[in-house]
Amino acid sequence: MSIRTEPVTINLGPQHPSTHGVFRLRVTFDGETVVDIDPVFGYMHRGTEKLAETRSYVQIVTLTDRLDWVSSMSNNLAYVRAVESLSNIEVPERAQFLRVITAELQRIASHLMATGFLVNDMGAFATPLMYCFRERERILDLFEILCGARITLSYMRPGGVFQDAPKEFWSVLDNLMKEIPGYIDELEGLVTTNEIVLARSKNVGVLTAEQAINGSLTGPMLRASSVNWDIRKSNPYEVYDKLKFDIPVGFNGDVFDRYIVRIQEMRQSLKIISQCIDMIPEGPIRTETPFNIRPPVGDTYSSVEAPKGELGFYLVSDQSIAPYRCKIRSPSFINLSLLREMLIGWKMADLIVILGSIDFVMGEVDR
């Protein structure tokens, strides 16, 4: 004799404490198990790609800041590289090193935030979240010394970086390099060996390598499913081919692996930054380009390894001061395309944890 149950549809609405941003999910539950989902997004659509058609190439840098507002250096870097490859501008070496340093710092900040919110979704009452944010504050203070703002940075320009780092930047950065490894170890001691975290995240939300490749996932989600792919190693850009670092790869593809991959990436970023600090030369930081740059007619696609995945810009230019078309390949939007495979069959509490481990930002998903 089996009990007759009825599925019930619930709206995990756009305003919710645990969906990261305005993301609506209509879930059908049968008891505790998820049977069907129907995601709805578009609540944050601001028309970035259309606005980019009426702004000049330097003004679009401020638009790209606001795509993935957690990691704005990477967004700037992706866009600026696209413009440079359209107009064949050479970037001086000091600027390249500065770009790599800031991009890796931004990666640490973004992964700290992702990890903090993942453990917060598991219910740890904000303690690991506050520890992560305390460390992220130090990185944001560093950015304030460098470019005057903390989150929407607009630090890069086509041709280089717009202003050199002041002297106190290097001393504060050295301080940070000494102290952050200890804090990451402490965070790991609090979270990684915790049995409750393991019980909540082991074998939850598993994605096989084949599913991940077929769904064009990129970033830590792909590497957690044991696929060896990182743009910094396969198509190196800036000075990544001169640096020695490893790529962490998981083996199971569940929530715990994604968390471990992010923690390991933070450590590798520290390694990269300390190599860059040793290797950075003196020199100019920006090649002279006209204010309203007019690239020759053509199109290009260039991508970087943002903390969330592969962020790419496809620019089409018709030799005016604004691009003809600017298409953004945002990693969070593509990572969300496999929601059905990831969520159906799991329980209600796992839903929140899996959404937290995908680490999407609505600014990128809706643009």
Added chain:
Amino acid sequence: MMCEQTQGILNFCRVHSIYEYILPDWLSSITYLITAITFGLIVINMIIMATALYTWFERRTLARFQSRLGPNRWGPFGLLQPIADVIKAITKEDTVPESADKIVFNLAPVLLLTTTLLVIIVIPLGPNSFMGSLNVGVIFIIGITSINTIAIFMGGWASRNKYAMFGAMRSVAMLITYEIPMGISIVGILLLSHSMALSEIVMSQKIPFFIVQPLGFFVFFAASMAEISRTPFDQIEAESELGAGFHTEYSGIKFAIITLAEFMAPIVSGIIITTLYLGGFKGPSFLPAEFWFLVKVFIVIFGMLWIRATWPRLRIDQIMGFAWKILFGLGLFNLFSIAIEIIILQDSITGIISTVDYWLMAGINWGFAIVLFFVITQMTGNKNKEYIKRSYEVNTIK
């Protein structure tokens, strides 16, 4: 005259004699009642003020755990913050859903608060200060705390809201599951103390019972943390999940009463744990016994707060698995070992167990506890260690 019957409650006798002095003669038949009402009011006020202070303490300590400050604007060190919270809760609109069952809806918070307060009756706060000495004190406590379950279900049912129903049903399932380990560990105490009255249990703790029965203490502590729905067992009122549990539809003063009952529960639970396992009010005699009672309650409450600040929460099926597999098994094991030890060590004529025998039992039980700990961890822990180690591999792409 009535005072001699209630022997040993000195404070009650003093107040009774004061009232006899003040009140006119024609009220003399109900002087006892008036004294009892006075004491009741004093104790209830004390507990509610203690709860208000505890809300301040919890917010401030949790903030310090997280390297930030807690409330520090209202009053010195933020001590008037509970008053600010109460004012905020009172001035909100008290909504009742239109299709809700009004009587049950209004009664649920009151029932929740009442059952939590009623436990204080039987607790001995000192050798001469207790409100009433029932000789079935332990059963009274277990019975009263079970009405909490009904109150939660009433709140969820009367709201006519499917999210509240979800929360209430899961909560009821969890609460009735966790009453069984609580009961089993209490039986382990009753075997040693030969009586169900709480003052007798305190008196018979020549060494505190958490040394004699570590497994029983662990089981009771975990079960009582689940009964009051605190992390790691607070799945039912997790705000980052769907809705807010059974109190979704409450607002205003009713919500304040529910919050008060929720914050009173750890204090009351700490009081019960202190009385049953930590020796109640016993302590060195250079300070009054009530002081030692408060110190022990504070230690238990701080332990619960520390756990809440550190660990995430378990999923609901993992909570049920924990109760049925681990706590139930450990509780039964504890019961059997205590029973066998009592039969072996008991003085065959008088039935008294001496202090030396207590220490012997403590040694044996701790040995059992450590062995079981190692056995369980070896069985379940190796897979975790391998899992973590494998996850740390890093590859380099050429």
Added chain:
Amino acid sequence: MYGLGLLKGLLVTMKNLVFPSRMFTTHQYPDRKISPLGLSKLENKNIISFFVSNPSKFIRSLLGLISVDDKFPQSPRFRGQEFTWYEQRCTGCASCAKYCPLGIIKIVTSPSGESIPEGQKYSIDVFDIDIGRCMFCGLCVEACPYDALHMGSGFEEATYQRENLVIDIDRLKSAPKKPSTWFRPQLEEVGYDPKSGDEITWEQIGRHQRPSVSEQEDNWVNR
């Protein structure tokens, strides 16, 4: 081993509670309550001599009734909300208005005479910056060729009505001139800090030296 990871987590949290270096990484703005120890440090006295000299203040600060202003640490490059504008340097070229991605700068100029001789500039009638919609990106500051417009360093511009958020030319003229060092390397070389430094005049702010009359003649007359 099972269970030990949980205990390790408890130890980490206790470490963060107890060690004083982990506590209080928060800044309380605009004022913070101060303890007797902090007050005695502020007045450079021993705590016992502070108690003896001013017992009522000691007791009041023990009760948490005394608060001091808390300065929020800021770097000199902070892109603040008020703008610093030198009208002697501004020529009304409106590069900043053209370059703003949002188009919030409004400049209306009129010629100063019938025909403008060499070296003269437009007279500026309206110069509005709408900080209700500004995103403080600093592109206007980057665009100014004469170093006339600079970012400020404050963030307390809240008003009760949205219309009051427009900075007009009178306010720009009369505001204290403490520019932020964003995109101004000439200020950074002298180590200027807008929060604690003095005001800078319009002759000192420029990146380029003002050319002398003979140099100008070389450039424009004798070419």
